[in-house]
Amino acid sequence: MPSIADTVTEVVNWVFPEHAGAPGQIHGGRMMQWITQAGTMAAGRVARGTVVLGAMDDIDFLHPVRVGQIAILRAQV
Secondary structure (H helix, E strand, O other), X not given: OOOHHHHOEEEEEEOOHHHEOOXXXXXXXXXXXXXXXXXXXXXXXXXXXXXXXXXXXXXXXOOXXXXXXXXXXXXXX
């Protein structure tokens, strides 16, 4: 079984105009996709194989991410 430190994953994405809606902020669905990718990569390290997201109960976006900014997502299991 890997340690928690072994599961740490960091995904860096630069927010481009195609990721954003009219107000110049990233679409929530795109951010959810990036979050899911980071979490799946971390979980895959524990499972040492294929994993899937079974459900997501809740997500709160506390601050907008705007075009031109960099989104850094960190996940660990």
